[in-house]
Each structure stands twice: as C-alpha cells, then as structure tokens.
Amino acid sequence: MPQALTREVGLLRAIAGQLEQRPLPFEQVTQEFLRKEGLGHVREKAGNIISLGISAHQAFGDLTDCLRDRYPAMERGSTYADVQTELFSFIEAYVGREPSTIATSDAEALLTRFEHWFAQRASSRRVFVPCLITRTAAPRFEIGPVTFEFINRIRTSDFWPSLKGEASLDRHGFEDLLKWMHEGDAYWLARVSVDGCEQRRAEEIAELAVDLAIVALQLSAPALGTSTMARLDARRGTSQKRTLSEAGGYHNAGWTRKEPGLTIGRGTLEDILLKSAQLIAAVGNLVQSFASGSFRLPTLERAWCDAAYWLHQARAESIDTIAIAKLETALEVLFCSESARGSEQRILGIFHAFFGLAPDAPINPGSLISARQFARRIVRDRSRILHGTWSTLNARGLDRAGIEGFVISVVRMAAVELDAYAHSPDPSDDIDEFLHWMKKRRGALA
Structure with missing residues (x-):
C-alpha cells in the first residue's frame, strides 16, 4: 500500500467498522438519544438513519482534517461543517462493507470526490454586508478589498444590479437587504470580493474582512464613537438605552443614544480617512492578505x-x-x-x-x-x-x-x-x- 494513503485507508476502515443503517427511531433524534445509543453522527435517509458509532467519531474528524490538509485551497475556501457533510455522504456507501476490503483505490476515490466537489463550488463572489458606522452621509471609501457605500447612493452605484442579464430576483434580494438596513439603522453597505470559496465560506471571510476594515476606523479615531461600529448582525447592542428606577415613591427615567459615530458630522469621516491615510493603507493591505488567503x-x-x-x-x-x-x-x-x-x-x-x-x-x-x-x-x-x-x-x-x-x-x-x-x-x-x-x-x- 502506498505510504501516502496509508492514513486515509486506516481511517476509512475504522469508520466502516462503526457504520450501520437503522430504522428511523420513534423518538426524536436528540443529543440525549445519541449519547444513549453510543452514536457520534447520524443522518436520516429514506425512512432510516445512517449512524456512526461514537468510537469512530475521532476517526471521522481525523479524516476530515486529512482532506483539508491535502487541499489547502479547500481548507481556506470551505467550512469545516460542509466538508464533514460531504464526507458523510461519501461514507454512506460503506454501510455493511467489510473493513478489511477497503484499499488504496477507496482512498483515491475519496480524494477524487473532494477534488471535484470543491472545484464545482469554489468561485469568485462579491459579498454585500450591511454595517453601522455613522448616520452621516459621506463619499464611498475603500479599506483594502472592502468598499463602503452610503445607503442613499446604493441604487445609483455599481453595487445595484443592472437590468442586463439580471433576473428580477436579484433586485428583489437587494430591496429586502435595504429594508433590513433601514429597520436596523444601518446606513452603510460594504462590498467584499472573495475568490476561490464556496458560498458560505465566502460570506464568512467577507464578514470578518469587514470587521477588520472597521478596526481601521476604530484605530484612526478611537474617541469619536467608533467603539460600537460593527456589522449589522454582529454583537453591537441597541441604538439607544432607556432606564427606569424607583426610589422613595419617585421614578427616574433615563435615555441615552448609543448609535456609532454620533460625533462624526458632515466632512468628519473624510477628514479621518485623509489624516489616517498611512494607517488605512496599512490595515487595508493586511485585510487584503486575510481576504485573499495570500x-x-x-x-x-x-x-x-x-x-x-x-x-x-x-x-x-x-x-x-x-x-x-x-x-x-x-x-x-x-x-x-x-x-x-x-x-x-x-x-x-x-x-x-x-x-x-x-x-x-x-x-x-x-x-x-x-x-x-x-x-x-x-x-x-x-x-x-x-x-x-x-x-x-x-x-x-x-x-x-x-x-x-x-x-x-x-x-x-x-x-x-x-x-x-x-x-x-x-x-x-x-x-x-x-x-x-x-x-x-x-x-x-x-
């Protein structure tokens, strides 16, 4: 057996020895059910479940790591969960297989499967991410691969889908996104280009790249209400805080605005970017390295x-x-x-x-x-x-x-x-x- 595939063959054998098909149980498949039955992974299929014993759980994880190690592009460009989902689909065929019959050809088939699987899913994508930066309008700006556009300019910018070759569904998705932005008081939309990734991973990388780009603003003007600048769906709290307390029969109500960038008025954001140009460029290069994986x-x-x-x-x-x-x-x-x-x-x-x-x-x-x-x-x-x-x-x-x-x-x-x-x-x-x-x-x- 070639030494290069010995580990994959051994892990496939360990998995096959703990793989079985069972009738769909009457009770709900919960973590408690998995613990009671000694199962690590299960999947429902045609009225049955394909189950993997808990003792092979580590082998399943190790085989996932082997695949990601063999294909660095796949490690960067796909989520761990997606790789494991596809791996479980592959090993379903080993139900009832005698482990000793698994050979190098099986490991080769596994690698070929994942090479094709990732090639079909990886592509160049532009990901759009709503952000809370400031309510004040300002011209478009860029931090590395991240381009920020103010909400009032989105429909007239190159962010907006054109009618040429575009389905109406594309604009419908944008309209829903803008509605969500209005509801969440998010006035900026970021666009990030991500290459060589499947959709979920591209969205994840883009969102993290936006976080890092926002750090450039927080470093440039730490005292100007930048601490809560964030993506719309990130950990940010509310745009205002209201308090109410009672003492001695009297109630005291309080109200505080908490929107990011409250002290950033017209022209201030442009001034920050201009005065911090060296820092913005440096952070932009670091964000580019992260987003590209290079x-x-x-x-x-x-x-x-x-x-x-x-x-x-x-x-x-x-x-x-x-x-x-x-x-x-x-x-x-x-x-x-x-x-x-x-x-x-x-x-x-x-x-x-x-x-x-x-x-x-x-x-x-x-x-x-x-x-x-x-x-x-x-x-x-x-x-x-x-x-x-x-x-x-x-x-x-x-x-x-x-x-x-x-x-x-x-x-x-x-x-x-x-x-x-x-x-x-x-x-x-x-x-x-x-x-x-x-x-x-x-x-x-x-």
Missing part, C-alpha cells in the same frame, strides 16, 4: 488580524472585566505569547521596540508606574479574571481606559510597522525578528 508574512499578518479582531470585540464589550481579558488576549496573540511569563516579557518587548522604554522607565512622563509594573498588572488582571480569583461581575481597581488606550496604540503602530516590514528587504516571518527590526528602525529614525 499572506506576505503568514505568521505575523495572521497574528495581527487575530489581535485586531479581539480588540474589535473588546471595544464593544459592556463589562470591564471581560473587556480587559479580551484586550490582553489581543496582545498575546499579536506577539505570540505562550504563558503568563511570556506575556509579561512580550509586553516589555513592546515597550522597548515601540516606545523605546526600559522596564523600569515610567510609562508616561511623570507617571509613578513603570513599564514593568504596567506589564505585570495587565497579565495579573487577565489571569485573575479568567481563573476566578476576581469576580467577573464585581471586580475592582481595573483601568480599562488605560489598557484599552495602550492596546489601541500598539495594534495601530503594529499595522503600520508590519506593512513597512513586509516591504523591507528579505523580512523574516518571526515575531522576534520583527521586534528586532523595529528597534533598529527606531534607532535609525531617532
């Missing part, structure tokens, strides 16, 4: 995108303790920390490389807190929150504003520096080399 520096660029997403989630978080845990996680993933001690050392490395601060130097002129103390405090707070030493709902002494400001500064600077590093001669895709390069660059610019 990274200049895979480890470093993926780390930045992961960190930016954690920051995006932290800014929308209403509970300080959870926000701080997310903010420190953003630093951890950005600089590939692997332990509490590693996190502290990375943060100290950030102070040195980004700001030229030694461990015992004050973090700001006149501050009584040193870089080392600040680093320890960040790591300590996250550890106490996540391990239950501090109550998530009743913690004290947290400096969310200070930590948030620090993380915003780091993620913002990292985007610009990483973009410059990617264009430098022979860059190494390594965090330590990147930080070393930054130190040398700071020294040369000083």
